[in-house]
Amino acid sequence: MAPEVGHYALILALLISATQAVVPFVGARLRDPALMAFGDQAALAQFAFIGISFVCLTYAFVTSDFSVEVVAANSHTAKPLLYKISGVWGNHEGSMLLWVLILSLFGAAIAIFGGNLPDTLRANVFAVHGMVGFGFLAFIAFTSNPFARLHPAPDDGNGLNPILQDPGLAIHPPFLYLGYVGFSMAFSFSVAALIDGKVDACWARWVRPWVLAAWCFLTIGIALGSAWAYYTLGWGGWWFWDPVENASFMPWLAGTALLHSALVVERRNSLVSWTILLGILTFSLSLIGTFLVRSGVLTSVHAFAQDPARGVFILGLLVLTTGGALSLYAFRMPGLKYGAPFAPVSRESGLTLNNMLLSAAAATVFLGTFYPLIVDLIGNDKISVGPAYYNLTFVPIMVPLLLMMAVGPTLKWKRDDLRAILARLRRPAVASAVVAILVLMFTLGRDFGAAAFMGVAVWLIAGSLAVLAHRLRLGSVALATSLSLARTMPRAFYGLVIAHAGMGLTVAGITGMTAWATEKIAMTRPGESLHLSGFDLQFKSIGNVPGPNYQAERGVFDVVRNGRLVARLISERRFYPVRQQQTTSSGISTNLISNVYVTLGEPDGKGAWAVRFYYHPLVPWIWLGALMMALGGLVSLSDRRLRVGVPQRLQRHAIAVPAE
Amino acid sequence: MQRLVFLAPVLLFAAVSTGLGLSLRNDPRKMPSTLIDKAMPAFVLASLDDDSGAFSSEDLKGKVALLNVFASWCGGCRVEHPTLMGLANAAIVPIYGVNWKDKPGDGARWLRASKSPYVRVGGDHNGRLGIDLGVTGVPETFVIDQTGRIRYRHAGPITGEVWRDTFAPLLAELGVKR
Numbered sequence: 127m128a129p130e131v132g133h134y135a136l137i138l139a140l141l142i143s144a145t146q147a148v149v150p151f152v153g154a155r156l157r158d159p160a161l162m163a164f165g166d167q168a169a170l171a172q173f174a175f176i177g178i179s180f181v182c183l184t185y186a187f188v189t190s191d192f193s194v195e196v197v198a199a200n201s202h203t204a205k206p207l208l209y210k211i212s213g214v215w216g217n218h219e220g221s222m223l224l225w226v227l228i229l230s231l232f233g234a235a236i237a238i239f240g241g242n243l244p245d246t247l248r249a250n251v252f253a254v255h256g257m258v259g260f261g262f263l264a265f266i267a268f269t270s271n272p273f274a275r276l277h278p279a280p281d282d283g284n285g286l287n288p289i290l291q292d293p294g295l296a297i298h299p300p301f302l303y304l305g306y307v308g309f310s311m312a313f314s315f316s317v318a319a320l321i322d323g324k325v326d327a328c329w330a331r332w333v334r335p336w337v338l339a340a341w342c343f344l345t346i347g348i349a350l351g352s353a354w355a356y357y358t359l360g361w362g363g364w365w366f367w368d369p370v371e372n373a374s375f376m377p378w379l380a381g382t383a384l385l386h387s388a389l390v391v392e393r394r395n396s397l398v399s400w401t402i403l404l405g406i407l408t409f410s411l412s413l414i415g416t417f418l419v420r421s422g423v424l425t426s427v428h429a430f431a432q433d434p435a436r437g438v439f440i441l442g443l444l445v446l447t448t449g450g451a452l453s454l455y456a457f458r459m460p461g462l463k464y465g466a467p468f469a470p471v472s473r474e475s476g477l478t479l480n481n482m483l484l485s486a487a488a489a490t491v492f493l494g495t496f497y498p499l500i501v502d503l504i505g506n507d508k509i510s511v512g513p514a515y516y517n518l519t520f521v522p523i524m525v526p527l528l529l530m531m532a533v534g535p536t537l538k539w540k541r542d543d544l545r546a547i548l549a550r551l552r553r554p555a556v557a558s559a560v561v562a563i564l565v566l567m568f569t570l571g572r573d574f575g576a577a578a579f580m581g582v583a584v585w586l587i588a589g590s591l592a593v594l595a596h597r598l599r600l601g602s603v604a605l606a607t608s609l610s611l612a613r614t615m616p617r618a619f620y621g622l623v624i625a626h627a628g629m630g631l632t633v634a635g636i637t638g639m640t641a642w643a644t645e646k647i648a649m650t651r652p653g654e655s656l657h658l659s660g661f662d663l664q665f666k667s668i669g670n671v672p673g674p675n676y677q678a679e680r681g682v683f684d685v686v687r688n689g690r691l692v693a694r695l696i697s698e699r700r701f702y703p704v705r706q707q708q709t710t711s712s713g714i715s716t717n718l719i720s721n722v723y724v725t726l727g728e729p730d731g732k733g734a735w736a737v738r739f740y741y742h743p744l745v746p747w748i749w750l751g752a753l754m755m756a757l758g759g760l761v762s763l764s765d766r767r768l769r770v771g772v773p774q775r776l777q778r779h780a781i782a783v784p785a786e
Numbered sequence: 787m788q789r790l791v792f793l794a795p796v797l798l799f800a801a802v803s804t805g806l807g808l809s810l811r812n813d814p815r816k817m818p819s820t821l822i823d824k825a826m827p828a829f830v831l832a833s834l835d836d837d838s839g840a841f842s843s844e845d846l847k848g849k850v851a852l853l854n855v856f857a858s859w860c861g862g863c864r865v866e867h868p869t870l871m872g873l874a875n876a877a878i879v880p881i882y883g884v885n886w887k888d889k890p891g892d893g894a895r896w897l898r899a900s901k902s903p904y905v906r907v908g909g910d911h912n913g914r915l916g917i918d919l920g921v922t923g924v925p926e927t928f929v930i931d932q933t934g935r936i937r938y939r940h941a942g943p944i945t946g947e948v949w950r951d952t953f954a955p956l957l958a959e960l961g962v963k964r
Contacts, residue, residue: 399792403795406795407795410799414806417806437810438810441803441806441807441810444803444806445803448799448803449796449799449800449803452795452796452799453796455792455795455796456789456792456793456795456796459792460789460792496802496805499805499806499809500805503805503808503809707864707865708864728858728895728896728899729899730895730898730899731895731898731899
């Protein structure tokens with residue numbers, strides 16, 4: 127019964143999205159408030175019905191209803207509840223349903239929080255959002271129905287790929303999708319502005335919080351994914367430049383650029399045309415990411431749904447949405463004249479440079495991701511692009527960007543003085559040089575690259591603190607004045623300081639991992655020890671333990687340093703009988719500055735096991751830094767300036783009522 | 787001129803989406819082997835289980851056989867291992883193994899720990915035979931007919947489904963009774 131209800135709700139949502147795509151648009155043309163107001167109702171109804179549909183599918187998973195094909199193919203009665211639920215989006219059909227659920231959530235958010243938007247802009251935003259929703263609902267309904275039944279129903283299901291049975295990965299897709307799909311707001315607002323023919327500071331003030339929210343979720347999502355890869359794949363890699371990772375990283379880079387350029391539109395009404403383009407491109411990159419994962423044009427460790435028919439459909443959607451939006455852009459944008467002038471040394475120029483570098487970085491990743499396809503099309507070679515490419519291209523673009531990140535926030539709008547800027551940056555420069563020299567001394571002058579990058583990391587952190595000190599006038603006025611300045615300082619500014627410092631932390635983590643990680647792999651018998659970077663790893667014991675839906679061989683290890691026990695680590699080799707698959711669970715101990723990491727490998731059949739022992743200094747900072755960036759975004763979101771105008775909502779309804 | 791600037795994104799996108807559309811047509815896993823219907827390249831490999839001498843292309847002569855390229859470090863090989871064991875136990879077709887780009891000892895250790903489905907296994911530690919066969923990754927499986935020609939190449943793990951849909955019909959054609 128529940129699957130039929132879900133299916134029916136899905137079809138209703140499809141029909142509602144079709145009306146949402148048309149009615150508000152016509153309303154905006156005719157300036158008819160009743161037709162325009164239809165957008166609100168449609169968006170809310172669409173969210174409600176997709177919500178019902180999603181709940182029904184979740185119910186089928188939780189109750190192990192194997193007459194539903196997706197459940198039979200991806201679930202199993204002997205699976206813990208958490209993975210029954212995460213199984214909903216651990217497959218193609220369910221993950222697409224989650225995708226549209228989040229899309230409609232954002233649509234509903236415009237209906238609820240968008241009260242003070244200009245009426246025609248709002249109607250057009252609903253219409254564009256409805257079109258995107260219609261495309262994807264049609265995709266689900268026609269090519270990937272999650273409610274298809276199986277007859278006869280099997281006694282038990284196929285189980286979920288054990289490598290996906292992990293708490294981190296269970297919540298990774300929702301965050302990633304909140305990010306990906308959140309950028310649909312930027313897209314809808316950009317296209318609506320093009321239709322409306324008007325882009326102003328008010329528009330930017332409206333778009334920015336949505337972009338910021340999406341960006342925060344995406345940042346967390348990417349960090350979760352990377353942490354998952356680190357602890358499940360069993361050898362401590364944290365980023366692989368895998369096509370699926372790149373698919374989430376490209377929208378992140380473009381979204382970061384968009385956040386900053388929208389700032390220029392909001393404050394100075396400049397870079398308007400560029401910001402609109404970025405709004406379209408950021409969401410398009412999310413769509414391309416979906417295409418990459420779903421079509422199977424690139425093989426990847428992560429890709430799990432590969433079907434050319436779906437690829438064709440998603441490509442069609444991509445062509446319609448992105449192609450349509452870009453054509454509109456080509457057609458409408460030249461008519462819109464904007465751009466307040468600014469001096470070569472100013473906040474605007476800094477942000478323009480930031481945008482150029484971020485776009486170049488995104489383009490580099492794009493090229494690296496698609497190069498194998500290009501080569502494949504031209505010749506008949508299959509190649510894959512590895513980290514060497516990104517080290518040569520992506521890193522050199524990021525270096526000036528990172529250096530600029532500390533400079534930018536110190537710049538004044540309109541015009542600034544180079545000498546004054548240099549004076550403001552003296553302290554971070556000294557701090558960064560001191561750290562770089564210290565690192566060189568400690569590594570006996572060998573690690574020049576590591577020293578340079580640690581210098582960059584300190585430059586970012588000290589630079590962010592210096593901007594804060596400068597704005598609070600610490601040292602130049604009485605402490606009480608500084609404190610009162612600190613209280614009245616907009617939260618968005620604190621957000622900036624936290625996020626930029628977080629990036630510094632991430633850079634330090636990456637540098638530590640790249641330069642100083644050590645490892646030892648050896649056949650080891652219980653009772654024997656491995657020695658690495660001052661740590662002794664004692665292989666205590668090994669035994670068989672049963673898990674909820676697997677059999678595990680569990681190795682117990684003690685990590686000892688200078689005679690003191692640092693941690694007891696447990697690593698397991700798990701065998702999942704349902705999928706006949708083997709996974710490894712690593713033992714990791716962290717003190718937030720470094721990790722010790724052990725993986726139990728294959729036995730040699732003569733009483734020894736391949737044991738991999740790693741020491742990863744600074745690696746937790748990679749993810750702590752990413753979380754700090756997201757936190758900075760959230761702090762900035764709580765700024766009241768982003769919520770201004772809320773009281774105007776009543777007024778809008780007052781106007782709308784007499785017309786009804 | 788000004789208009790052209792605004793037209794650039796959509797033109798660029800048209801090129802990108804055309805490329806994506808074209809690339810949809812080729813499945814990276816179904817890359818045709820240039821060796822199809824050619825004779826199996828001659829080789830002599832050191833046997834992985836040291837007591838049974840060398841494994842060479844002579845061993846494959848005169849019968850339908852599978853040549854499975856695997857490595858102890860490869861996840862896909864673990865996925866297909868149960869399928870291969872099933873085939874070996876039912877004695878449907880002889881399976882020969884090439885242990886590709888593995889550290890000496892690792893391959894043999896893995897086969898000892900998880901049982902070997904192979905009639906004979908050779909170690910291709912430097913990947914020389916892999917180059918002759920055009921191996922792009924592991925696992926890969928070649929079907930060789932009675933006359934010593936390569937009839938089919940499969941990249942990726944052989945699951946029950948792959949066996950049923952692809953291998954079984956081909957082997958039936960080659961006269962293997964199941």
